[in-house]
Every structure is written in structure tokens, then in C-alpha cells.
Amino acid sequence: MERLRAIILKEIWALLRDPKGRIILFAPPLLQLMIFSFATTLDVNNARIGILDQSGGAQAQELVQRIAASSNFGEIQRLSSHDGLARAIDRQEIIAAVVFEPGFDRALAAGKPATLGIILDGRRSNAAQIVAGYISNIASDAAAQRSGGSGPVSGIVTNWYNPSLDYIWFTLPSLIAIVSAVAGLSVTAQSVARERELGTFDQLMVSPLRMHEILIGKMIPPWLVGMLNGTIFLAVATLFFHVPFTGSLLLFYLSLAVYMFALIGVGMFVSAASTTQQQAFLGSFLAMVPLILLSGYASPIENMPDWLQMVTLINPARYFVVIVQGLFLKAMPLDLVLEQLWPLCLIAIATLSISAWLFRARME
Amino acid sequence: MTARQPLPVASAEGLVKRFGAGPAALDQVSIAIRPWQMTGLVGPDGAGKTTLIRILAGLMTADAGTLDILGGAPIDALEDIGYMPQRFGLYEDLSVLENLTLYAELRALPKAEHDATFDRLLTFTDLKRFQSRPAGKLSGGMKQKLGLACALVRTPKLLLLDEPGVGVDPISRRELWSMVSDLTEEGIGVLWSTAYLDEAENCDIVYLLNDGKLLFEGPPEALTDGIEGRVIKVTDFDDNRRHVLTRALDRSDVIDGTLQGRAVRLLVKEGCAPPDRTVLNEGEQTRVSQASARFEDGFIDILGGGPTGTSQLAQNYREIPVSDAPAISANGLTKKFGDFTAAEDMNFTVGRGQIFGLLGPNGAGKSTCFKMLCGLLTPTSGTGAVAGKDIRRAAAHARSSLGYMAQKFSLYGDLSVAQNLAFFAGVYNLGGAAAKAAIGQMTELFNLGDRLNVNAGTLPLGFKQRLALACAVMHQPPVLFLDEPTSGVDPVARREFWTHINGLVEKGVTVLVTTHFMDEAEYCDSVTLIYRARQIASGSPDDLKAEAARITGAGDPTMEDAFIALIERSEQSNAPGLAA
Numbered sequence: 001m002e003r004l005r006a007i008i009l010k011e012i013w014a015l016l017r018d019p020k021g022r023i024i025l026f027a028p029p030l031l032q033l034m035i036f037s038f039a040t041t042l043d044v045n046n047a048r049i050g051i052l053d054q055s056g057g058a059q060a061q062e063l064v065q066r067i068a069a070s071s072n073f074g075e076i077q078r079l080s081s082h083d084g085l086a087r088a089i090d091r092q093e094i095i096a097a098v099v100f101e102p103g104f105d106r107a108l109a110a111g112k113p114a115t116l117g118i119i120l121d122g123r124r125s126n127a128a129q130i131v132a133g134y135i136s137n138i139a140s141d142a143a144a145q146r147s148g149g150s151g152p153v154s155g156i157v158t159n160w161y162n163p164s165l166d167y168i169w170f171t172l173p174s175l176i177a178i179v180s181a182v183a184g185l186s187v188t189a190q191s192v193a194r195e196r197e198l199g200t201f202d203q204l205m206v207s208p209l210r211m212h213e214i215l216i217g218k219m220i221p222p223w224l225v226g227m228l229n230g231t232i233f234l235a236v237a238t239l240f241f242h243v244p245f246t247g248s249l250l251l252f253y254l255s256l257a258v259y260m261f262a263l264i265g266v267g268m269f270v271s272a273a274s275t276t277q278q279q280a281f282l283g284s285f286l287a288m289v290p291l292i293l294l295s296g297y298a299s300p301i302e303n304m305p306d307w308l309q310m311v312t313l314i315n316p317a318r319y320f321v322v323i324v325q326g327l328f329l330k331a332m333p334l335d336l337v338l339e340q341l342w343p344l345c346l347i348a349i350a351t352l353s354i355s356a357w358l359f360r361a362r363m364e
Numbered sequence: 365m366t367a368r369q370p371l372p373v374a375s376a377e378g379l380v381k382r383f384g385a386g387p388a389a390l391d392q393v394s395i396a397i398r399p400w401q402m403t404g405l406v407g408p409d410g411a412g413k414t415t416l417i418r419i420l421a422g423l424m425t426a427d428a429g430t431l432d433i434l435g436g437a438p439i440d441a442l443e444d445i446g447y448m449p450q451r452f453g454l455y456e457d458l459s460v461l462e463n464l465t466l467y468a469e470l471r472a473l474p475k476a477e478h479d480a481t482f483d484r485l486l487t488f489t490d491l492k493r494f495q496s497r498p499a500g501k502l503s504g505g506m507k508q509k510l511g512l513a514c515a516l517v518r519t520p521k522l523l524l525l526d527e528p529g530v531g532v533d534p535i536s537r538r539e540l541w542s543m544v545s546d547l548t549e550e551g552i553g554v555l556w557s558t559a560y561l562d563e564a565e566n567c568d569i570v571y572l573l574n575d576g577k578l579l580f581e582g583p584p585e586a587l588t589d590g591i592e593g594r595v596i597k598v599t600d601f602d603d604n605r606r607h608v609l610t611r612a613l614d615r616s617d618v619i620d621g622t623l624q625g626r627a628v629r630l631l632v633k634e635g636c637a638p639p640d641r642t643v644l645n646e647g648e649q650t651r652v653s654q655a656s657a658r659f660e661d662g663f664i665d666i667l668g669g670g671p672t673g674t675s676q677l678a679q680n681y682r683e684i685p686v687s688d689a690p691a692i693s694a695n696g697l698t699k700k701f702g703d704f705t706a707a708e709d710m711n712f713t714v715g716r717g718q719i720f721g722l723l724g725p726n727g728a729g730k731s732t733c734f735k736m737l738c739g740l741l742t743p744t745s746g747t748g749a750v751a752g753k754d755i756r757r758a759a760a761h762a763r764s765s766l767g768y769m770a771q772k773f774s775l776y777g778d779l780s781v782a783q784n785l786a787f788f789a790g791v792y793n794l795g796g797a798a799a800k801a802a803i804g805q806m807t808e809l810f811n812l813g814d815r816l817n818v819n820a821g822t823l824p825l826g827f828k829q830r831l832a833l834a835c836a837v838m839h840q841p842p843v844l845f846l847d848e849p850t851s852g853v854d855p856v857a858r859r860e861f862w863t864h865i866n867g868l869v870e871k872g873v874t875v876l877v878t879t880h881f882m883d884e885a886e887y888c889d890s891v892t893l894i895y896r897a898r899q900i901a902s903g904s905p906d907d908l909k910a911e912a913a914r915i916t917g918a919g920d921p922t923m924e925d926a927f928i929a930l931i932e933r934s935e936q937s938n939a940p941g942l943a944a
Contacts, residue, residue, distance in 0.1 A: 001795075002790050002793050002794070002795040002799075003790060003791055003792075003793055005790055006786070006787050006788075006789070006790020006791050007787070007790070007791065009783075009786070009787070009790070010776065010779065010783070010787040010790075013778075013779050013783050014776065014778060014779065017778045017779055017780070017783075017819070018778050021778075198774065198776075198777065199770060199771075199772065199774040200770075200774045200775070200776060202735075202740055202768075202770055202774065203768060203770050203774050203775075205739065205740050206738050206739060206740060206763055206766070206768040206845070207763060207768070207788075207791045207792065208760055208761075208763045208764035208791065208792060208793065209791055210760055363740075363742075
């Protein structure tokens with residue numbers, strides 16, 4: 001016990017003694033959180049769209065008015081023909097065009113469903129998709145306000161959990177998963193590599209410290225840093241960005257703890273494999289990119305090819321993103337959290353065991 | 365003499381250089397480097413040697429003082445300065461010839477002269493056979509030779525060599541030295557910096573630097589002549605040599621002493637008569653004779669002498685119980701890395717209270733052997749035991765009975781002295797009161813009291829060494845493993861260290877030391893010389909010297925002579941042409 005205490009204390013001191021090190025532990029993650037949350041906004045504002053109105057009726061006119069009034073759209077370009085439409089999109093004058101077929105008003109007047117055409121610039125698919133979402137929203141709003149049941153759009157999308165469609169509500173919880181991963185992974189990745197580079201690793205190996213004591217001693221401090229960072233992020237998200245936290249704090253910390261262990265396993269693996277701090281840095285970067293890209297934060301997992309979806313199953317961030325979003329926005333109940341938590345536990349056990357194995361194997 | 369003194373190629377007056385607060389790295393240092401001469405810049409690590417060389421090479425400017433390099437500022441003389449930093453910038457993946465070509469192009473040597481120059485330099489450095497080998501695959505000595513060749517692609521007027529002998533075995537060191545002294549015969553002014561005091565004796569002019577101050581300048585004989593007659597050699601005493609040294613050092617008329625095989629070498633205080641047999645009282649047979657003074661004696665004399673003989677550390681140490689089992693044993697220890705055999709069939713035993721030395725050039729296998737015994741490497745075959753505990757089966761137990769001091773004192777530089785002590789106390793299972801007592805005792809014994817909150821990395825070298833020793837012995841282990849324990853520290857700190865070790869040995873502590881410093885080897889009771897993964901000679905330092913004397917026919921060889929003679933003999937009995 002004395003030995004374990006000594007090495008944990010030593011590792012904590014090693015992290016905190018250097019004033020620069022102290023700042024690096026907490027300032028960049030917080031900065032990243034801020035920058036990411038402002039830079040990766042998924043809202044589209046001032047998009048320029050075109051209108052091709054071949055119907056000329058009052059209903060179409062009404063819808064055009066509604067679109068023009070939305071703050072999401074800037075200038076509305078009136079188009080006179082399909083050729084003109086093609087040209088406008090081709091030159092990127094507009095990102096999307098709304099087409100009212102000649103029979104639009106007539107169909108509505110007859111109480112039949114009418115179709116609204118939306119043509120999007122596929123080169124800017126992400127923004128265009130969002131614009132399409134806005135337009136169909138406006139259309140369904142308009143339909144809902146007209147009495148009667150029939151409307152121009154058959155599928156009505158309602159945004160649950162994020163009624164104001166405020167994207168920061170979506171991004172911030174996921175960012176907690178991403179940014180704490182960046183911090184937790186790199187701190188662990190440096191730990192063994194630093195000692196190797198400084199030549200103190202042999203000293204450690206010659207001491208009566210058992211292997212597991214060294215491993216635990218090296219894992220606890222980054223874990224504590226991760227938990228502390230998670231707490232800070234939670235506070236910033238709720239107090240500064242006013243993202244509601246609707247779930248259980250206990251479940252949040254339980255999941256964060258398991259998540260950090262899974263990441264520390266990955267970090268320790270990188271560290272044990274590296275002989276210099278530079279290698280460790282590159283190694284943690286190498287692990288970081290797929291961790292983020294395959295987490296479901298940057299792009300929906302359902303949109304990935306099947307084989308890649310299988311790969312995401314071993315990504316700890318995938319599960320934690322779901323948990324943390326759920327806990328923030330929809331008071332995710334225990335059973336749903338557990339559904340995500342048990343694979344996370346398995347991953348943590350796997351990464352920790354593999355890194356311990358490599359650590360032993362790389363002793364020489 | 366003065367009439368023949370040529371004008372210096374480089375000279376500096378009153379150089380001062382500071383890095384931040386604290387004492388100056390260079391404090392009023394003046395130096396003159398003359399052509400046709402080997403000028404030695406001698407001093408322990410951290411004395412300011414590299415700072416001075418970097419100023420002379422124009423890589424750094426002094427805060428005060430004047431500088432004259434070939435009649436101007438260094439920046440105007442770059443063409444004529446050859447500079448070899450401690451770690452020469454060789455490109456490890458480029459071959460020997462490619463490195464040379466690169467430096468020739470960097471220094472704008474005309475293409476037409478390339479072939480002739482390379483041919484001359486490769487012949488000169490004896491690297492011709494290896495010209496297509498990648499620089500990273502060369503031995504330490506060959507790397508230094510290649511570095512030297514690269515610094516010489518344009519024949520300089522001033523050659524600045526920053527510790528060319530570091531990390532190089534004695535044979536390569538001698539070769540390098542003779543190459544450089546050939547250069548002085550061409551009229552080049554050479555500055556050779558070194559922490560090895562024996563190298564100083566061979567220089568024409570020596571500048572002795574310590575803590576940024578110039579302690580001595582002039583021909584080395586001027587220093588040794590000053591203490592002539594004060595160095596004595598005591599032999600044929602009755603008692604154990606360590607006891608005799610301890611008692612001698614505790615005398616007020618002796619200011620320094622070392623072991624030299626079965627003899628004890630003493631430096632007598634200025635103005636005191638050298639003690640004779642009756643005064644020393646070490647037995648009827650004792651003989652006291654004059655010994656020739658060495659540069660190191662002169663250095664110690666300037667520093668005011670070494671520590672007294674009794675080690676406080678040892679006095680407070682527990683008595684290690686006597687046991688039947690040897691303290692350290694190696695039985696056929698072998699380590700292979702793939703096809704490469706790093707150590708083969710190592711056999712030796714070390715009894716309680718003995719100092720055993722593993723000697724050999726870098727890369728010969730002594731570190732591999734050392735690492736197997738302290739548990740850092742698992743032997744491929746063979747067995748070993750430390751303090752009676754098998755190094756394979758009871759590795760953790762074996763480790764808890766040894767104290768380990770790594771090369772360059774690998775402490776935690778970002779942690780304070782107190783945190784380092786606390787960590788090592790905890791690691792060796794000292795808790796609560798026991799840890800507190802041990803830390804308090806170490807702090808007092810090693811005089812670390814007012815540095816407890818200082819980061820270990822910023823300590824002066826001598827204090828780092830003390831702290832490293834303190835961390836290694838805090839748990840009072842029966843066995844100590846030391847890896848080049850005193851490399852680069854000043855001679856007084858080195859004496860202090862060996863005083864402690866000698867004291868601990870008297871308490872029954874067994875010491876395994878790996879070194880290629882010959883004066884460290886002299887402290888050993890027995891040594892084994894490892895070369896090309898094998899033990900090529902074993903015995904007491906005196907046995908090895910006697911064996912070397914039989915080989916070479918020369919009388920009274922030094923430990924270094926013995927080292928070289930034994931390796932050369934082994935070399936001859938092996939297949940020729942593989943010399944590296």
C-alpha cells in the first residue's frame with residue numbers, strides 16, 4: 001500500500017509541479033470546448049435560395065412570404081424558368097430552389113395533397129440538407145395553420161428534445177466526450193514515454209514496485225484529471241451555455257469514470273509502445289482521429305458503410321456520446337444508460353488488459 | 365620560450381556569461397589558444413566549458429569581455445573555425461561518406477577537392493573500411509572520429525573540440541587524441557575540452573575551470589610541480605586497505621587519498637611533513653614512498669582537499685548480517701537479442717562486503733550483464749542471485765534488497781528534493797515514522813536541508829549525486845548497484861562518494877559497479893573485463909595490471925594501460941579485420 005501511495009503521489013506531483021504543465025492540463029481543453037462549440041455550429045443563416053413559382057396562386061405566395069420572413073434565409077431570388085434555376089445553382093448564386101408546380105394551388109384548393117419541389121446544391125450537401133429541413137419545416141407550419149387536415153407536405157418533422165433546434169445543445173454534450181478524450185489520452189500517453197526519455201524508467205523498474213502498482217500509479221492521476229475536466233465541462237455547459245442537464249448526475253459520473261478508464265487503456269498502450277515523448281504524441285494523435293470521426297459526433301453512424309459501422313462498435317466515444325447526450329437532453333433512464341454502459345465497460349477492460357500486457361512485454 | 369610563442373589564433377579576456385539569476389556560468393575567464401599547441405580546457409560537468417567553447421565558436425555572445433578570433437569577431441572567421449560539439453550532428457541514416465559530402469557542401473568545399481579531402485580524412489581517421497556504413501551503426505568512438513573528420517573538411521586554423529572523449533572507450537580515446545595531436549603539428553590551434561583530468565596532463569597548456577571560474581592556467585607541470593613531494597604511496601600495511609585509507613584521511617596532515625590496487629595514495633597538506641611508517645602506525649612492514657603528482661592532485665589541492673575518511677552515512681547504516689550465500693552471483697548468464705548475443709556466459713560471485721567492477725568499452729555487454737542482475741532484462745539462459753534471491757523467480761524480492769544508482773543520476777527533475785526522497789522512501793515500503801526518520805537522516809547527512817524544496821533537476825551536479833545516493837540507500841539495502849556513479853563530477857564530490865561507499869562496504873554492503881573510468885575500477889576488490897559480450901579477464905585490479913605487464917613487458921602499468929593491453933590481446937586472438 002505504501003508503494004502504491006508513493007507512486008500515485010509522485011505521478012500527481014509530476015503532473016502538477018510544473019506551472020506550465022498545470023495550465024496545459026486544464027486550459028487547452030476548456031479553450032477547445034469553447035472554440036469547438038462556437039465554430040462547429042450546425043445552424044445555417046443567410047442562405048440564399050431561389051423560388052420558381054409556376055403556380056402563381058395565393059397559397060404559393062403565402063409560403064414564399066413565410067420563407068422570406070425566416071432569418072435563416074437571406075436574399076430570395078425569383079427564378080423564371082427551369083433553365084434559369086439550373087444556371088443559378090450552377091454558379092452557386094443559390095444553395096437551394098423551391099419549385100411550385102403549375103398545379104400547386106389548384107390541388108390545394110381541391111383539398112388534395114400538393115407537392116413542393118426542393119432542388120438542392122449537392123456540392124454543399126450538409127448545409128443544403130439543413131436548408132431543406134428549414135423549408136419543409138416552414139411548409140408544414142403553414143399546412144398546420146391552414147384549417148383542415150390536408151397539407152402540401154405529407155411528412156411532418158417535429159424536433160423533439162431540442163425544440164428550438166439550438167445546435168449548441170447538440171454539440172456541447174458531445175464535445176464533453178471528445179475534449180475529455182483528447183486530454184485523457186494525451187496525458188496518459190506521455191507518462192511512460194516521458195520516463196523512458198528522461199532515463200528514470202529503469203530506476204522505476206529496479207525498485208521493488210510491482211508491475212501492477214506502476215500501472216495503477218500511472219493511470220490514477222490522468223483519470224483524476226479526466227474526472228475533473230469532465231466536471232468543469234459539465235459546469236461550463238450548464239452554467240455558461242445554459243444547456244439543460246436533465247438526467248442523473250450519478251450516472252454521468254459513473255459513465256465518465258468508465259469512459260476515462262477505456263481511454264486511459266488506449267493512452268497507456270500508446271505510451272508503452274513509444275520510446276520517446278514525440279512518438280507518444282504522434283501515437284495519441286493517431287488514436288484520436290478515428291476516435292472522434294467514428295464517435296457519431298461529426299457524422300451520423302447510420303450514414304457510414306456497414307463495415308465502418310462495425311468498427312465504431314469498439315470506439316468508446318461512440319457509447320459515451322450517446323450517454324452524455326441522453327443525460328443532458330432527455331433525462332436518459334437507467335436502463336438505456338446501461339445499454340450503452342456495458343459495452344463501454346467491456347472496452348475499458350479490453351484496453352486496460354491489452355495495455356498492461358504490452359507494458360509487460362515491452363519491459364526489455 | 366616566450367620568444368617562440370606564436371600569436372594566439374583565438375584569445376578572450378574577462379568573459380562573463382550569465383543564464384538567468386544565480387552564479388555566472390563564466391566569471392571573468394580569459395583564455396588564449398595558440399597554433400602548434402594542444403590547449404586543454406579541463407573541468408567537471410557544469411564548469412562552463414561548453415559555454416566558453418560556444419562563445420569562441422560565435423554561437424553565443426558573452427555578457428562582458430573581449431574576444432579575438434583570428435584577428436576579428438568569430439563571425440568573420442567562421443571559415444577557419446572547426447567546431448565539434450559534444451554530440452556532433454551526424455545524420456544517422458546517411459553513410460560515412462554521405463555525411464562527409466554533406467559537411468563538405470555545407471562548408472562550401474570546392475567539388476574538385478572533395479575526393480582528395482575525403483581520402484585524406486578517411487585514411488587519417490581510419491574509417492575507410494566503413495565508408496558505406498550508416499553513421500548510426502558506428503560505435504561511439506567511430507562516431508567521434510567521423511565527427512572530427514566532418515569538422516576538418518576545410519582545414520581550420522582553430523579547432524574547438526567539446527569533450528570528444530565522452531562516451532568513448534579508452535582505446536578510441538587514445539586514438540582520437542593522437543589524431544588530434546597530429547593536427548597541432550600542422551599548425552592548427554586546438555582546444556580540447558574534457559572532464560577527464562588525466563587527459564589534462566598531456567596538453568601543452570591547460571585551463572582549469574570550476575564553477576565558471578578559472579582555477580589554473582599554464583602548462584600542466586606547473587600545477588603538478590607545485591605539489592611535488594607531497595604525494596606519497598603507502599603499501600604493505602597489515603590491515604584492510606579501506607581501513608588504512610579511512611584512518612589516513614581522518615588525519616589532519618592528509619588532505620586527499622585514493623585507493624590504487626593494494627596501495628593507498630595520499631596527498632599531504634601543504635607545509636606538513638609526509639607521515640612516515642611510524643606515524644601512520646599500520647604495521648612493521650608498511651612502506652611509504654614518494655609518488656609522482658598528478659593533475660587531479662593539483663586540482664584537489666586548489667579546491668582545498670577532499671573530505672575526511674569517516675562516512676557519517678556508513679556510521680548510521682545497519683550492519684549487514686553475514687550469510688553463507690554470496691551477495692551476488694551470476695552463473696552462465698546469457699542474453700541474446702535475436703541473432704545478436706549481447707552477453708555470453710557471465711560467471712562470477714561477489715561475497716559480502718566486496719566491491720565488484722564490470723569493466724569494458726561501451727556496447728561490450730557490461731550494461732547487459734548489469735541489467736540482467738538488477739532485473740531490467742530477463743536472461744536468455746543462466747541464473748543469477750542478488751542477496752540470495754533468484755533474479756528470475758523472486759525478481760521483486762531481489763529488487764527490494766538492492767539500491768540502484770543510474771548513470772547520470774536519473775532522479776525526477778521536476779520534483780523537489782523532498783518529493784524525490786518521499787517517493788523513494790515509499791517505493792521501498794518505508795511508511796509513516798520510518799520514512800520520516802530515513803528522510804530526515806538523509807537530509808542531514810547529505811546536507812540537503814536548505815534545498816528540500818528545490819527541483820532536483822536544477823541542483824548542481826554534486827548535489828544530484830548526493831541525492832541519487834541518498835535515494836538509493838535510504839532503505840539500507842545489503843546490495844548496491846552503481847552505473848558509472850561518478851562520471852563528470854568534480855574530484856572532491858567523487859572522493860566524497862567513494863568515502864561513503866568504502867564506509868558502507870565496511871558495514872557489509874556489497875557493491876556492483878559498472879564503469880569505464882579507470883579510477884573507479886581502482887576502488888574495486890575485483891573486476892571482470894567484458895569485451896564483445898564475453899569476460900576476457902577477471903581478478904583484482906592488481907592482478908589485471910600484472911597480467912598486462914606480462915603482455916606488454918612495460919613496468920607499472922596503470923589501470924587504463926591494463927585495460928587496453930587486455931583488449932588488444934583479445935582482439936589479436938580473435939579474427940582480425942573486425943576491429944570496431
